[in-house]
Amino acid sequence: MNVISLSPVDLTIAAALVIVVAMLQWRMRLGNTKSLLIAATRTILQLLLLGMVLKIVFAASNLYWIALLSTIMLLAAGREVMVRQKRRFIGSWGFLLGTSSMFVSAFSITLLALLVIVQPEPWYLPQYSIPLLGMLLGNTLNGITLGLDSLTRNVWEQNSIIDGRLALGETWSNAISDIRRDSIRVGMIPIINAMSVAGLVSLPGMMTGQILAGTPPLEAVKYQILIMFLIAAGTGMGTITAIVIGCRRLFDDRERLRLDRLR
Amino acid sequence: MSDLLIKNLRSSTPGLTIQGLKALDLVLHGTEITVLHGPSGSGKSLLLRAIADLDPSSGEVWLGNESRVSMKAHEWRKRVCYLPTESAWWFETVGEHFPRCDSIYFTRLGFEDDVLNWKITRISSGEKQRLALARCLSRSPDVLLLDEPTASLDEQRTVLVEEIVSDYSKHRNVPVLWVSHDRKQIKRIAHRLITIDSDGCIEELTEKKN
Numbered sequence: 001m002n003v004i005s006l007s008p009v010d011l012t013i014a015a016a017l018v019i020v021v022a023m024l025q026w027r028m029r030l031g032n033t034k035s036l037l038i039a040a041t042r043t044i045l046q047l048l049l050l051g052m053v054l055k056i057v058f059a060a061s062n063l064y065w066i067a068l069l070s071t072i073m074l075l076a077a078g079r080e081v082m083v084r085q086k087r088r089f090i091g092s093w094g095f096l097l098g099t100s101s102m103f104v105s106a107f108s109i110t111l112l113a114l115l116v117i118v119q120p121e122p123w124y125l126p127q128y129s130i131p132l133l134g135m136l137l138g139n140t141l142n143g144i145t146l147g148l149d150s151l152t153r154n155v156w157e158q159n160s161i162i163d164g165r166l167a168l169g170e171t172w173s174n175a176i177s178d179i180r181r182d183s184i185r186v187g188m189i190p191i192i193n194a195m196s197v198a199g200l201v202s203l204p205g206m207m208t209g210q211i212l213a214g215t216p217p218l219e220a221v222k223y224q225i226l227i228m229f230l231i232a233a234g235t236g237m238g239t240i241t242a243i244v245i246g247c248r249r250l251f252d253d254r255e256r257l258r259l260d261r262l263r
Numbered sequence: 264m265s266d267l268l269i270k271n272l273r274s275s276t277p278g279l280t281i282q283g284l285k286a287l288d289l290v291l292h293g294t295e296i297t298v299l300h301g302p303s304g305s306g307k308s309l310l311l312r313a314i315a316d317l318d319p320s321s322g323e324v325w326l327g328n329e330s331r332v333s334m335k336a337h338e339w340r341k342r343v344c345y346l347p348t349e350s351a352w353w354f355e356t357v358g359e360h361f362p363r364c365d366s367i368y369f370t371r372l373g374f375e376d377d378v379l380n381w382k383i384t385r386i387s388s389g390e391k392q393r394l395a396l397a398r399c400l401s402r403s404p405d406v407l408l409l410d411e412p413t414a415s416l417d418e419q420r421t422v423l424v425e426e427i428v429s430d431y432s433k434h435r436n437v438p439v440l441w442v443s444h445d446r447k448q449i450k451r452i453a454h455r456l457i458t459i460d461s462d463g464c465i466e467e468l469t470e471k472k473n
Binding site for chain 2: 178
């Protein structure tokens with residue numbers, strides 16, 4: 001079965017819908033119009049660029065090209081985690097905390113999936129490796145962003161409670177335990193929701209794509225289950241890593257709460 | 264317990280350092296209440312926090328012959344307890360904040376036994392202040408750093424708190440550093456009086472009692 005090719009007119013109709021929402025927001029003075037339009041424009045440009053890059057990378061199927069593309073994806077994800085925080089760690093920590101957590105989780109799980117589970121030939125076959133990594137990075141990014149944002153916001157707002165617990169002689173780890181637990185939970189909410197309603201309410205994006213491209217539904221389902229589990233593992237590991245390291249960073253060697261490490 | 268030795272202590276809190284605040288040299292003796300007095304903004308709380316190691320500081324603090332840096336920070340704070348004016352409460356009920364439920368201080372501070380079941384959202388600022396003192400004492404600290412511990416209390420409760428603290432200090436040989444603005448209170452409790460003026464000069468004024 002061939003994929004029905006989309007014409008520019010088809011995309012224009014979809015774009016018009018977004019513009020309608022933007023105009024509504026503008027007329028009702030809801031704000032956010034600008035960020036909606038910027039995000040929509042970014043989608044067009046970034047995906048077109050990716051399409052062209054993938055065409056080249058798929059044709060070459062060269063490990064170095066794939067590594068380069070993966071690095072760029074990781075750095076972009078790390079930047080995105082950083083700029084979406086209301087309060088973020090100052091200095092290089094702001095960027096490195098999210099980026100290294102994503103590297104640890106998303107990269108290692110993608111490698112595991114390629115080498116042990118899917119086993120394409122060669123293992124880095126870009127048709128598999130790039131979409132896998134992309135899905136893992138995208139979802140891990142969400143978890144880490146939400147988790148870190150919850151962590152830094154709550155610590156900022158509840159600093160007198162943490163300070164009071166420290167003053168009573170509690171360890172730093174104990175003093176921040178409630179916030180740490182909450183932040184990890186917040187980071188995991190999207191993937192838990194996605195897994196809970198998958199198939200009942202939502203047809204996950206990747207499965208939709210495969211079915212549209214003509215894959216038999218059950219094959220698509222198996223892939224989707226695999227992806228969901230990989231994403232859950234990646235989000236969990238990435239969020240836990242980022243939150244645990246982030247919590248430690250908020251205290252110094254004498255277990256003092258250091259809000260000056262946030263801004 | 265033992266004396267608290269403060270040598271050349273200076274708070275170095277980022278962004279909060281008080282211009283001209285002199286370094287503190289002080290020995291607090293067991294059973295003695297030392298009152299710290301001075302205009303607001305002169306850095307009294309910062310000094311107390313620096314002693315408890317809650318803020319970065321330079322200088323040394325010794326409890327008897329044990330140096331502050333020789334123990335873990337949370338152990339130090341368990342022994343050298345800082346009681347802020349505004350207490351923090353994070354669980355739903357009062358009782359959850361107490362490690363042991365046998366605090367004798369509840370009755371002495373005028374609470375019934377059911378205080379442990381009280382909801383934090385429903386207690387008044389005066390009750391909070393007394394409960395915070397009970398919470399602090401129930402952990403049996405070796406030094407008390409009290410930051411205006413009677414600021415939200417009426418006169419009768421104020422005197423009650425003064426008695427409880429001075430009993431605790433006497434029976435356990437515990438030094439107390441007490442921030443107070445109240446002239447009458449200072450007269451009642453102070454064995455020694457230390458003032459900080461608005462330029463940050465620290466001076467020992469008088470030996471009131473004994």
